[in-house]
Each structure stands twice: as structure tokens, then as C-alpha cells.
Amino acid sequence: METTEPEANVTRIMLAVNESSIKGYPHASISSRGAFEWTIQKIVRSNTSGFKLLFLHVQAPHEDGFEDMDSIYAFPEDFKTMKHSDQTRGLHLLEYFVTRCHEIGVACEAWIKEGDPKEVICREAKRMQPDLLVVGNRGLGPFQRVIAGTVSEFCVKHAECPVVSIKRRPGETPQDPVDD
Amino acid sequence: METTEPEANVTRIMLAVNESSIKGYPHASISSRGAFEWTIQKIVRSNTSGFKLLFLHVQAPHEDGFEDMDSIYAFPEDFKTMKHSDQTRGLHLLEYFVTRCHEIGVACEAWIKEGDPKEVICREAKRMQPDLLVVGNRGLGPFQRVIAGTVSEFCVKHAECPVVSIKRRPGETPQDPVDD
Numbered sequence: 001m002e003t004t005e006p007e008a009n010v011t012r013i014m015l016a017v018n019e020s021s022i023k024g025y026p027h028a029s030i031s032s033r034g035a036f037e038w039t040i041q042k043i044v045r046s047n048t049s050g051f052k053l054l055f056l057h058v059q060a061p062h063e064d065g066f067e068d069m070d071s072i073y074a075f076p077e078d079f080k081t082m083k084h085s086d087q088t089r090g091l092h093l094l095e096y097f098v099t100r101c102h103e104i105g106v107a108c109e110a111w112i113k114e115g116d117p118k119e120v121i122c123r124e125a126k127r128m129q130p131d132l133l134v135v136g137n138r139g140l141g142p143f144q145r146v147i148a149g150t151v152s153e154f155c156v157k158h159a160e161c162p163v164v165s166i167k168r169r170p171g172e173t174p175q176d177p178v179d180d
Numbered sequence: 181m182e183t184t185e186p187e188a189n190v191t192r193i194m195l196a197v198n199e200s201s202i203k204g205y206p207h208a209s210i211s212s213r214g215a216f217e218w219t220i221q222k223i224v225r226s227n228t229s230g231f232k233l234l235f236l237h238v239q240a241p242h243e244d245g246f247e248d249m250d251s252i253y254a255f256p257e258d259f260k261t262m263k264h265s266d267q268t269r270g271l272h273l274l275e276y277f278v279t280r281c282h283e284i285g286v287a288c289e290a291w292i293k294e295g296d297p298k299e300v301i302c303r304e305a306k307r308m309q310p311d312l313l314v315v316g317n318r319g320l321g322p323f324q325r326v327i328a329g330t331v332s333e334f335c336v337k338h339a340e341c342p343v344v345s346i347k348r349r350p351g352e353t354p355q356d357p358v359d360d
Contacts, residue, residue, distance in 0.1 A: 011222045011223070011225065038342070042191045042311045042312065043191070043223055043312075045191065045227055045230045046227065046230060047225055047226065047227040047230065050225045050226060050227065131222045132222065132223075132344065156336055156345075162218070162344045162345065162346055162347075163344065163345075164312065164342045164343065164344040165336075165342065165343075166342055167342075
């Protein structure tokens with residue numbers, strides 16, 4: 001057995017996680033789960049006391065733009081309900097990762113922020129100064145990237161800490177590769 | 181104590197290393213050493229049996245272009261001597277990292293290839309399929325990058341495996357930041 005190391009000395013890995021964009025699938029995105037599994041299997045391995053995982057979920061203000069097209073807002077409460085459902089979904093997402101960490105025995109922390117994901121991830125990386133930032137990546141081709149944009153490319157370029165972008169495995173790509 | 185894991189199950193981390201460009205300093209570049217130290221301190225940590233490090237040094241055919249300006253080549257042997265001195269320097273470089281690994285107790289492999297570093301690193305990453313490729317980075321500004329080019333940016337974009345680029349610490353920047 002390894003001895004428990006003081007927290008000041010653990011490797012702090014920040015993971016930016018988001019929800020699946022697949023309709024009716026209210027869980028972590030394929031690439032978020034891939035980034036998490038890679039971190040556990042390839043980096044943390046059996047050395048659970050040597051690492052701490054920091055999960056950040058950024059809620060984009062208009063993440064549900066398309067779904068909202070069909071919604072009718074008549075009362076201030078309608079917005080509150082929507083905000084509340086966003087928060088519930090965000091918590092559900094983080095609960096998944098925090099539960100997995102507890103099962104594995106690796107320390108973690110998780111929090112939610114609002115804003116433009118790529119900007120907020122870089123800002124939070126600057127604030128938290130992790131040893132490594134892990135972001136998932138749909139592995140889109142250049143043409144699809146222009147349409148879909150990629151948060152991971154932005155973070156690789158702009159985050160002040162080391163960043164690794166984990167591509168989705170080809171076998172895990174959903175029918176529409178822009179989905180995740 | 182941890183048990184020794186079978187090699188098939190270790191995390192294989194490839195490190196692209198090069199020599200310092202500082203004249204009269206025939207050792208590993210600052211950014212190569214930084215990338216190595218980061219890998220040991222932040223990723224391998226105490227779990228030395230869980231990892232294997234793969235060191236690749238790429239010798240660019242005209243790496244010594246500037247020095248060669250003053251050289252006179254009169255006989256085929258002159259080229260052989262130069263090639264031989266290149267190889268000796270490359271071996272000296274790899275010896276440093278292999279020795280460090282043996283002291284630390286982490287498995288490793290090291291080899292030399294010739295060619296354009298950025299192309300060869302990506303080709304070797306494709307061949308070896310490491311779990312992670314670590315490359316050092318001088319942390320140059322955009323203007324200096326245009327002049328100096330950066331191998332790390334190319335690898336982040338083109339290597340098929342996960343890549344992390346480790347910036348040199350500001351305190352370690354030599355007088356001319358394009359040097360390394």
C-alpha cells in the first residue's frame with residue numbers, strides 16, 4: 001500500500017466535462033467520458049493517492065437554443081424553471097464523475113460555472129493552476145470543425161497550463177459526428 | 181510496495197528530446213529537460229512500475245547549418261567525421277535521459293532518427309502508438325514563433341495520439357528566448 005501524500009503534493013488534473021448533445025440522453029458526453037477514462041486508466045492508474053481530479057462544467061447561457069425554439073415563455077417563472085432544470089442537469093453530470101471518483105478512491109472536486117465554455121475553462125485553469133487540463137474532443141474533420149467549432153483547440157492554444165486533448169474513439173462516434 | 185505490472189499494461193509515454201541550441205553547451209535543451217521533469221514529477225510520481233518512457237531524438241540533416249558555414253569540406257572523410265560527431269552528440273543526449281530513468285527506476289527505451297523533427301516525431305508516434313506524447317516548448321510569443329517555428333504546435337495538431345506540450349518556465353528562458 002502507498003502512504004497517503006499531503007494534498008499540496010498531489011498532481012491536480014482539471015477535466016472540463018459537458019453533457020451529451022444527443023437528444024433524450026441526459027448524461028455526460030461521449031468525449032467527456034473518454035477524457036475521464038483516459039485520465040484514470042493511463043495517468044492515475046493504481047496511484048489513486050497521488051492525484052486529485054477537478055471537474056469543471058460550464059453551462060453556456062444558450063445551450064438549449066434549439067430546444068427553446070419550441071418553448072413559450074409567458075411568465076418570469078418559465079425562465080426560472082428553465083434555469084432550475086439547467087442546474088439540475090449540471091448537477092446530475094457532476095454527480096456521475098464524483099461518484100465514479102469515490103468508487104475508484106481518487107480525490108476530487110467539482111463545480112459549475114456559466115459562460116462561454118472555452119473562455120471559462122481557460123479562466124478557471126488560470127485561477128486553479130492545475131498541473132494538467134484534460135479536454136475531450138470529438139475528433140472532427142476540418143470541415144466539420146468550422147461548423148461545430150472546437151473548445152479543445154481553443155484551450156490547447158490559450159490555457160496557461162499543460163493541456164491534453166483526448167479524441168473520441170472512432171467506434172464511439174454517434175450517427176451524426178457533430179453530436180457528442 | 182506496488183507489484184510489478186506486465187509491460188502490456190504500462191502507460192507508454194513518448195518524449196521527443198533534443199539538444200540545447202546554446203553554443204558550447206552539448207546537453208539536453210532546457211525545454212526537453214523541463215518536459216522530462218514534468219513527466220516524472222507530475223505523471224509517473226511514485227508509480228514507477230506503471231510507466232515506460234520512450235525517448236526519441238530526431239537529428240535534422242542541417243541542424244548545424246550555421247556552424248558549418250565556417251567549415252571547409254575537402255574530403256569525403258570530413259563529412260563522415262561530422263556525421264560521426266552528430267551521432268556521438270545524439271547518443272550523449274539519450275544517455276542522459278536513460279541514466280536518469282535508471283536512477284529513478286522507470287523503464288525506458290531510446291532511439292535516434294534522422295529527418296525533419298516535426299514530421300519524424302508524428303511518424304514515430306504513429307508507429308509506436310504511445311498513450312501520450314510529451315514535447316517541450318520554448319513558450320515563444322507569436323512574433324518569435326513565426327521566425328523560429330515550433331515543433332510542438334505541429335505535433336499537437338498532427339500527431340494521432342494525445343499530445344501535451346510543456347512550456348519552459350519563465351525563469352529558465354536564456355538570454356535569447358529563441359535559444360533553448
